Amino acid sequence: MSDSPSPSLHFETFRGASNFSVNELNQTDNSVHFNLNKTPGRPGLERLLAHSMRDAFHDSSDRWPPPQCHYNSRQGLRIKITDWATGREAQPKLAEVLLWMYGPFGVGKSAIAQTCADTLAEEDALGGSLFFSRPNNRNNPNYVFPSLVYQFALNSPEFANLVDQIIQKRPTLLTAARRIQFEELIVKPLREAAAKDPRIKQWTVILDGLDEVEGIDAQCDIINIVAASIRDSTTPFRWLIVSRPEPHIQRAMRAEGVAPLLSELDIPLSPKDDHEILKFFTIEVGNIRKQYNLPASWCSEAELATLVRFASGLWICVHTVVRFIGSSKSLGPTEQLRLVLSVAEKSSSRSSTNPLAAMDPFYDLIMQQIPSDVVSTIRKILLLNKVFPTHMAEINHVLELANVLGLSPEGFYAACNFLQSVLSIRDHSEKAKTIRFYHASFMDYMSDKQRSTEFCIYGDCLEELQQEVIRRINDIHSQSQGNTPVTTIPFPRPPPHNKDDPFLVYCPLVRALFPLCEEPNCVVSPSTADLLMNVQFSRIPELLKNSPCNWIGPHVVPFMGNLPIEYRDKIIRRSFTMSIPGVRWSAKPGSYILGQGKGKLVCRETL
Template sequence: MDKGEPGAQHNSSARNYPPRCHIDTRISLRSRILEWRGNCKRRSRLLWVMGQAAVGKTAVAQTMAEKFAKMGCLGASFFFSRPNHRDDPDTLIPTLAYQLAINLPEYKRAITERLGNDPMILRKHRCAQFGELISEPLRDLMAQNHPVVSSPLVIIIDGLDECSDKEAQLEFIELFSKAGHLPLLWLVTSRPEYHLKSVRSHPNFYATCIHEDVSIDDVEAQRDVQRLLRSRFEKIRQQYEDQLGPNWPLRQHVRLISTVALGHLGFTDFLLRFIGDKEYANPQGQLEVCLRFIGGNGLGPGAMNPLHALDLLYHQILSDIPGNYLKTTIDILALIILYPHDRLCAQDVANFLSLNQDTFYGSLQRMHSVLSIPEPSKAHKARLQVYHASFSDFLKDPTRSRKYVIDQGVAHRTIAIQSLQWQIAGKEPELPPQTGAHGCTQSPQLKWVTEPRSPGRMKEALRVFASRIGWVACRRVPRDLAPQLISKLNSFPFGLLREEEVKEFPEFLEWLHMNGVSSLKAPW
């Protein structure tokens, strides 16, 4: 079929060296998928695996596709990939139909006849294509009690979030979930993008789908990392026996990588691929580069980045952020990365940066694969968190993140100025609340207030946070960016500060002196 995408199939030559599960990793998830396929009393014919970026979803999908193909029950597969330009939603249904036709000669005859009678089927909308190319031919075979449809075939769709059209992503999920009458089982993987999470958790949809979540912080994931390290290091050692001793690598080095990986199989795999790279044929040297890299000691000019593949993934995620939101997204990331605080909830982050609820969530809508983003109903008590330290390190390193880098000097200045303002606002008498356009209670200084927290309590929380980090942030502002901050300090009412709020003052005064400020005009 001209509109198909043969490169998206699990066994396509266009997908050279696709990721696969190590024999000892993701065992529980793979077992549950096999059990789902073999259970004639399964609750749903749609199983949706969701997980953050680079946690091994594609490896699971590839491994299961190969397993089901050997079992003779793989109907079709489609691996979306935005970087490889396999992201056109209009190619999915023709590609699935092509593979089903290869696997089921009777089905092939049926759709060949349909296409002969109506060559324009492939130009119809996706819902019509699904009906005429997949649903109706299979239903006809079922009506004939044909043996080829007596046992369901598995259709695997990997990386649904990488499909270029969000509306098409939702349309496909709806088509799959309503195809329960067909002899097909749908295994779908995706990142937890906001629109997909919303659909999957909706009460009307929840019962039509089996949920599987791939995490990096559970015990099994951390054990998987340790198994992967042991196995792959042993394989590398055997390949380079003339270079490496029997005790390579040292236990403390394996332990360090395992600790840094925190259950992140993608991170671990990228490092191991770098260490075992045959182009370099120097695993000890590559390991030393990795140890310097994860130890924060820098790589030096011209050195290869062991996480180049992971960086490409992070670039792809950030490139999806709409241009009008990008600066705000970076501001949010800068605050939670440079000044992490256990008691700062997501709602406080928004208010600290003077963001309303819509802007806050709009800025983060493409970040669910790298951030833990609380739902609005939980934002008053749950934190906004980065899933893995590799993303924070990426954003702070200009050689890796390039245009997405957190400009730390600018970020410290922004945070310092916001801290000054919140220290003042937190000391003002509580003002009568107003009701905003979305029904949220607002005060002049707060952009987003909801029950059960009062504006007064929220201001106090922000004042405490601002007083803890504000003077530290001031000291971190470089000299060339200091004038704007100093102009704000000239009008700051220092006399309102409490004794416990001036602990950082000796260092702050030293910073003022280093910036050539001998006195401030502010009232003391």
């Protein structure tokens, strides 16, 4: 059989230089898109919200309850920051308008930033804030400035009117380069709005977790754009940027054009925090004691001291331990406390250069508590959630994951309940739900074979899930008749649903296929490659014709790189065919063929 394309297939481009899509599907990207809050008569602001990370705002329900400083902890730091932000310092120690607060993972930087954001919002001094999160997909660098612009518009009617008009006239600004977005959507409307609304000049902008924004270059670009606006006096704000002290961020902050504008605030791991951690444990343990009607002797002072030592100054450890002890999905707080104390004693001799490695024995404990017949399901949930695209806001992400795994929603929630200490399932809206991690360190642990050993989400778990998805896709292809599209099936069907309906699960299955084979660490074994060779890729656009399901083909380079060398040309290869009916060629066209024989599919790679 020759490698000529089928004349009935039409394709449209997706996601930049190294991937493609099929069947005239709508263009999208890796970012989270949200249902719009209707803004009558303001279509520009509606478009702006669609290009914003609403779940990263300081008051987002998706982050509720957010990390916060409790019981007057970190009071000195909070006062220092809010006094800097409002100009209340009698003798300013933080003289510059760009403040970089940095410290290692888990020391409570986000809690400090959140509490300061809440305080400034109450004083009408918060212009905007973004709390980035890698595991929760709040990290698209191209949405940073539109997200801030939307918050500025919420806080200033004058600014809102100007931005709404600008976007109506030039909607492409929302996908323009970051520097252009900053100039056209922030700097220019500010000139007019600030003259009418003097409150704008009192605003502080908070960017928390900059190191979790996707791409090192993007992180540095954001720093440089903000610094240039301060240097050129094009924005009146004070800027608080919070991050880990990553080498590239240190270089960017201390570069010649940025350093003179900068004040620094180091948040180290310090035994000085132990008294505040003890206070927190004492209050939270007291709350658990009351909730479960436990005796006053439960959790003695000596045991509290052990918990403080175990936390090692890591506030993320403190909060996770409290959630674990008070978990409703356990044998009760007495047994949970005993387990934590046992781990704490064993971990005292464990050493590592990674400050969060102190959490590893505790994460081991959490995973060891899960029934053996559920562990495999949980590993697959975590793996699939990590790689699965989440850009369709109208889709119930949890339902999609459950369908791929062949689980009922009830079964999915039951499995996730074993991880209450480290994650929760949050509502984006009435329909859309997603998994939210309290801290990135848990998925870092689960992704590292040396740390999580048999619980790692890669290795045998990856291979098993890859093969399950491929087999189920092949089964559906063999069951389907002709080229009947799956347009008669609601997508997704709200629960209760028939998880055995093959076409109901087809859309999420095909959306999961390539991410499971192309993401870093998602190596394809020879046995999995054998199954891929049997996939009838040509059936996918036939079955998804007119479906709202977007199927995104592979990022060619990483996909090929994860395949065994001897299988690469058999599964995906370059096509030298120079025309496909209905395709608009890019400036540097290149097409690829997926599969073999009658099951092959020609796809366009775009630059």
